[in-house]
Amino acid sequence: MFKIEQKISKSLGRAGVLITPHGEVQTPSFVAVGTKATVKSLSPEQVKEAGSQIVLANTYHLYLEPGEKIVKEAGGLGKFMNWQGPTMTDSGGFQAFSLGVAYGSKLSKFIGNESPKQEEIDEAYREERDKKAKITEDGVEFKSIIDGSKHFFTPEKSMQIQSDLGADIIFAFDECTSPHAPKEYLKEALARTHRWAERCLIEYRKNHPTPTLPEGEGAQRGxxxxxxxxxxxxxxxxxxxxxxxxxxxxxxxxxxxxxxxxxxxxxxxxxxxxxxxxxxxxxxxxxxxxxxxxxxxxxxxxxxxxxxxxxxxxxxxxxxxxxxxxxxxxxxxxxxxxxxxxxxxxGEGLGGVSSQALFGIVQGGRYEDLRKESAKVIGEMDFDGFGIGGSFVKEDMATAVKWVSGILPTDKPRHLLGVGEPVDIIFGVENGCDTFDCVAATRMARNGTLYTKRGKININNAKYKNIFEPIEEGCKCYTCKNYTCCYLSHLFRSKEMLAATLASIHNLYFINSLVAEMRESILNENFFDFKENFLRDYKV
Ligand SMILES: [Zn+2]
Structure with missing residues (x-):
């Protein structure tokens, strides 16, 4: 399912091809996030035209609305949303975290410079811990963000829901801990996540039994x-x-x-x-x-x-x-x-047996020993690929990824969960990640924050009112080919729906082009030149 085409010399990075039942993904690749089976404000055709090869939807959201059985009856995620390419679903674990423990507080995935004070964090952590999600050995109890009703996710349940949703790549159920959780707690959570990973594999095999192959006839389950x-x-x-x-x-x-x-x-x-x-x-x-x-x-x-x-x-x-x-x-x-x-x-027969790939998730927060332990334990399990999840100290993300990639099996794909800023992607690729997903590109677009090769701009800034040029000269996206900053600025100021669409197209195209260019540079063996050039111009 994964073919490495070219490695970056003296690093863990590579360019490859991920093969799924709904087509191939040239890696490195950015996965467009379609939380509720739609990339907000874009039609599947627009997503494709912006260069996206694969879309990720959220298990948590689709479970609550419309329910996985409806999606299954509609023919699976891709058919339901009319996306003909490859798809992924996450496990629902991250939402138990982000809509549970960190809900409503200032806590987030990254510990950045603007982090709240430690006392505030501890306070928020204590307050929020049991508010929306309760974690036990068996699973996670949480309240629906839609109507407050109580639900319980277990590793088995996550596998069943994801099996029904029918994406090409699904993820094991994990606990995504707060970046501010004490190390003792992280250790405990990690051990639990590893036990959950094993339970996911057991449940997955039930839904996807390995057929008894006739011997000596050259058949093989791939x-x-x-x-x-x-x-x-x-x-x-x-x-x-x-x-x-x-x-x-x-x-x-x-x-x-x-x-x-x-x-x-x-x-x-x-x-x-x-x-x-x-x-x-x-x-x-x-x-x-x-x-x-x-x-x-x-x-x-x-x-x-x-x-x-x-x-x-x-x-x-x-x-x-x-x-x-x-x-x-x-x-x-x-x-x-x-x-x-x-x-x-x-999901029946040989094609179906293997029509979903299951990725295990490596956790461990910002601690080297925990990350390495997790990579070893999860890496030895029979997963088709791996997700690197959880929180990082932003500046050290690349290091954390390197610890993990160095231990995971090289021949299987690695997905960096929830990371999608241009600079982070570059370091992620260099350190061995093949795919990335992040809501940032499209979420920021809807607020008027747009990527350019020189860094981000905010189209709401008054100066764009009378700039009669595209967002970025030379950008080949639909938006830049046809519209000017002053028009976009007008759309945002007038709160027109088209604003979100045009801005999302540009940002998605920007990230997709970035990974496509990175791929080219790896194949041409000049990745480090590309990296240097990009980072020189791109101001964070
Ligand atoms: Zn553009």
Missing amino acids: TFGYHTTDSVTWKNLQQRVLEMREKPTPAENMLWQHLRKNSTKYHFRRQHIVGNFIVDFVCLEKSLVIEVDGDIHDYQKEEDKSRTEFLNKLGFYILRFKNEEVVENILKVLEGIKVGLKALPF
């Missing part, structure tokens, strides 16, 4: 079910696959032209190798194989019986159509496929 054969078989059959793709039968070609355009709303692959077989078309997300029978050149079809048995054993469903059916009435065939897709549940 993360996401993308790798449905072993590398030797793949090499042997790949040439044949290419030939078949090169010279499809008229029926195959006709069907492919429809399937590739997403006319079924699902992603299909053609001539995909499963075990020793090449199937005509497959939707891994739904474990549905489509076979067009009667191809003259298909030598494999003679082994139809063993082929069917094999595929069924792996949990694939097979819909067969005759050549003539496809050629004579393609619409009827597509209708049949759509009905089949609709009837099939998510």
Whole structure:
């Protein structure tokens, strides 16, 4: 599921590709935050056009409203919100923290220079601790921010909700502690988070059982079910696959032209190798194989019986159509496929088994020993990737990330949770993080704070009233290509809805371009030049 393309020499950073059932993510990558299954003020098309490859939604919010069962019935998070690319959900743990312990106080994720005084912190900490969230060994009890009703999250419950929400990447349930919590408490919370991680894995395996694979037939469970054969078989059959793709039968070609355009709303692959077989078309997300029978050149079809048995054993469903059916009435065939897709549940069969990846979360606050211990314990567990969570002393974020990245397995992806300021991303990438999510880019945009290569500006500042230039000369975002500062300034002053949209497009584009340029610089082996240039101009 994760391929490293190029490492940054003398550092832990790398550029790679994260493979999910809904497409690939070129890393490093910034994950757009769509808290309630929408990136505020933007349509999915605008999010995509701003360069986003992947969207994260919040488990806590979607659980409260509209409820995970509704999202499941709608076809999962991506379908529900009409985002066709990869998706993530967080575990709900951070909200138990931010809407619980730190709720309403001055406490935040980072300890910055503007931190409140220690006495204020202790006071707030004591006051808020039991106000909205109560943490026990079993889980977290919290009050809904919507109606004050009581709810209880356990690691198991978080896994069940996230399984229903159906994102491509989900996170283990963790306790995100206050940056001001005493070390003794952090230790206790960390040990609990590690026990919760194990419980998450156990529950996850229940929802995603590993199928019994027929032996010796070259089948292998790969993360996401993308790798449905072993590398030797793949090499042997790949040439044949290419030939078949090169010279499809008229029926195959006709069907492919429809399937590739997403006319079924699902992603299909053609001539995909499963075990020793090449199937005509497959939707891994739904474990549905489509076979067009009667191809003259298909030598494999003679082994139809063993082929069917094999595929069924792996949990694939097979819909067969005759050549003539496809050629004579393609619409009827597509209708049949759509009905089949609709009837099939998510998360079953091989495609489904591996259609969600589970990331474990490393905690440990600002303490080196705790961070390293957490990286070791979580890193040894059977997760598909890792999230680095919790609070940092802002200036030391890079160091904390380095402690952790140095211990986590190198071949698995690492996500830095809730960090998305340009400078933080640069240091995060250098120290081994592949993906980042943060509400800051879009939240600040809605308040009129915009990124430029020289630092942030506030469009509400009076001087922008009569600047007839875009936010940033040379920025290729939709907003900068079409609008001036004075117009944006006017929209913000008039509290027009379009203000939030145009500003969000620019900020999202800015961050996405930053990570894309960083990726290029890693591939071209000049990351440190890029970093130096960026930091020289960018004023915090
Ligand atoms: Zn722009």
